[in-house]
Amino acid sequence: MSFKYFSGSGQLLTCEQTSLKQVSNMTASFPPPEALIHALAERSAGRTGGPPPLQVKIPAAAYTDEDRFHKEHQRLIMGKPVIVGHESQIPDPGDTLVYDWLGLPIITIRNTQGEIGSFLNVCRHRGMRLLEEEGQSCQRSLVCPYHQWTYGLDGALRNIPLQESFGDINPAEFGLKPVPTEVRAGMIWVLAQPGGTMDLESHLAGLDAEVERFGLGQSQFHRQSVKRVPANWKLIQDAFLDGYHVVRLHKNTVGPFFPDSMAESDWIGDHIRNAVARNEITEAVDQPQEGLDLRHHATFSYTVFPNSVLVMHPEYTSIMSFFPQSVDETLFVHSMMTPRAPKNEEERAHFERSFELIDRGVFEAEDIRVCIGAQKGLRSGANDGLLFGGFESWAVNFHRRVEEYLQD
Numbered sequence: 001m002s003f004k005y006f007s008g009s010g011q012l013l014t015c016e017q018t019s020l021k022q023v024s025n026m027t028a029s030f031p032p033p034e035a036l037i038h039a040l041a042e043r044s045a046g047r048t049g050g051p052p053p054l055q056v057k058i059p060a061a062a063y064t065d066e067d068r069f070h071k072e073h074q075r076l077i078m079g080k081p082v083i084v085g086h087e088s089q090i091p092d093p094g095d096t097l098v099y100d101w102l103g104l105p106i107i108t109i110r111n112t113q114g115e116i117g118s119f120l121n122v123c124r125h126r127g128m129r130l131l132e133e134e135g136q137s138c139q140r141s142l143v144c145p146y147h148q149w150t151y152g153l154d155g156a157l158r159n160i161p162l163q164e165s166f167g168d169i170n171p172a173e174f175g176l177k178p179v180p181t182e183v184r185a186g187m188i189w190v191l192a193q194p195g196g197t198m199d200l201e202s203h204l205a206g207l208d209a210e211v212e213r214f215g216l217g218q219s220q221f222h223r224q225s226v227k228r229v230p231a232n233w234k235l236i237q238d239a240f241l242d243g244y245h246v247v248r249l250h251k252n253t254v255g256p257f258f259p260d261s262m263a264e265s266d267w268i269g270d271h272i273r274n275a276v277a278r279n280e281i282t283e284a285v286d287q288p289q290e291g292l293d294l295r296h297h298a299t300f301s302y303t304v305f306p307n308s309v310l311v312m313h314p315e316y317t318s319i320m321s322f323f324p325q326s327v328d329e330t331l332f333v334h335s336m337m338t339p340r341a342p343k344n345e346e347e348r349a350h351f352e353r354s355f356e357l358i359d360r361g362v363f364e365a366e367d368i369r370v371c372i373g374a375q376k377g378l379r380s381g382a383n384d385g386l387l388f389g390g391f392e393s394w395a396v397n398f399h400r401r402v403e404e405y406l407q408d
């Protein structure tokens with residue numbers, strides 16, 4: 001199934017679009033993030049205007065159609081490298097993450113050499129789940145609860161109790177099934193294709209070096225929340241690609257820090273770089289590039305294709321990943337990264353208050369709330385599609401990119 005996107009007047013929209021072919025030939029040549037701050041400063045000084053008017057409808061079926069959902073899951077969520085965590089969550093050998101978010105049972109673990117790898121969380125004897133609980137833990141080895149086959153942190157089968165009962169068995173053939181894993185910019189990327197190969201370099205298209213400008217590699221995992229959200233995963237992506245709602249939906253929380261609907265965006269490969277002007281943008285007018293502060297004059301967010309968003313708040317970073325479980329249910333995983341471990345109790349309490357404000361007060365009570373509200377209305381027939389205007393054009397671009405990957 002494929003969709004066409006129509007403007008309000010029924011015309012097929014023909015605005016900026018980079019084809020997949022172009023993307024695959026792209027090298028990591030895009031302007032530095034300061035260029036977006038400059039563009040915002042010019043707008044705030046009244047020297048340039050905002051985006052042109054637009055009316056585009058995304059068909060309601062894009063958020064409700066089961067067949068389309070399965071294709072998205074197969075081709076994008078399981079077909080692309082996705083972020084499952086940050087290496088500072090598992091700093092020591094044996095530190096482990098267990099998660100079923102991708103529809104596969106996966107263990108991500110740091111081995112005795114300090115390298116991070118992933119395996120299917122499935123015993124090679126009679127298939128028992130090795131680590132039963134999802135979440136973080138520390139393991140000396142992986143021991144199956146059923147008959148105690150024991151695996152090393154590298155996934156190799158180390159011990160079979162009463163091995164002689166299996167006669168001529170080669171333990172090397174019964175190591176845990178590996179899942180492609182790589183760490184870039186501190187983030188752990190996994191491709192949910194056991195035994196497959198992951199081309200992270202071309203997927204990132206330079207995004208890793210870009211986000212390193214914000215110190216993400218050296219940042220420290222502080223806390224994570226996992227929420228089950230009854231909404232299509234793309235409704236959540238839409239909410240993070242729309243500067244139009246910020247001073248409205250968030251008027252009692254973070255809205256007052258931002259001028260109305262002032263954002264600049266561009267592509268980094270398949271990913272969308274988004275700079276949202278903060279009130280301090282006026283200080284950036286006619287400032288040389290060296291005088292610009294990437295977290296002060298604007299808030300950058302990166303829509304990491306297909307299912308993550310990084311938000312570079314002034315004092316910390318949010319890494320969010322949206323793992324679709326069904327067409328209308330998504331696991332929302334939010335990790336707060338701080339520039340360092342808290343120096344003392346006072347700083348810890350400060351980080352905690354920040355987490356509560358952004359995770360519960362803003363994301364859950366505001367952004368997620370409206371996604372749930374919109375999903376409830378989608379099957380009602382009130383709207384044959386959802387309407388996007390000029391300040392929401394990058395959400396439309398995101399849908400187009402998804403659509404291109406769904407083409408046969």
Ligand code: FES
Nearest residue numbers: 123125126144147
């Ligand atoms: S199923 Fe794991 S040891 Fe038997």
Ligand SMILES: [Fe+2]
Nearest residue numbers: 239246250367
């Ligand atoms: Fe928002």
